[in-house]
Amino acid sequence: MNAGPSELAEVLAVGRRPTDRRLFDAIVAGGGPAGLAAAVYGASEGLEVAVLEAAAPGGQAGASSRIENYFGFPDLLRCH
Numbered sequence: 396m397n398a399g400p401s402e403l404a405e406v407l408a409v410g411r412r413p414t415d416r417r418l419f420d421a422i423v424a425g426g427g428p429a430g431l432a433a434a435v436y437g438a439s440e441g442l443e444v445a446v447l448e449a450a451a452p453g454g455q456a457g458a459s460s461r462i463e464n465y466f467g468f469p470d471l472l473r474c475h
Contacts, residue, residue, distance in 0.1 A: 400450055419445045427454025 398406070421437045423430045426448030437444040448454075 417443070419443045421445075422447060425454065428456050430454070 420442035421433075421444045423433050423437070423444060423446045426434075426446050430446055430448070431453070434444045434446045
């Protein structure tokens with residue numbers, strides 16, 4: 396079975412919407428590499444962070460065949 400973005404998000408629990416009326420310290424618009432990096436750094440400082448992404452985490456990086464200096468990887472990351 397080939398799962399789409401919404402099915403994958405459900406399995407990974409990343410597509411959830413808050414059920415309560417929580418307040419966040421920071422809201423990041425976009426879940427691409429820069430948005431995910433901002434969210435990780437904010438959370439590492441103890442902030443409550445929400446990431447808003449329309450499709451899937453990773454943005455265009457998920458469809459790229461070559462990525463340089465990707466967050467969390469000190470060396471060149473090549474996806475084949």
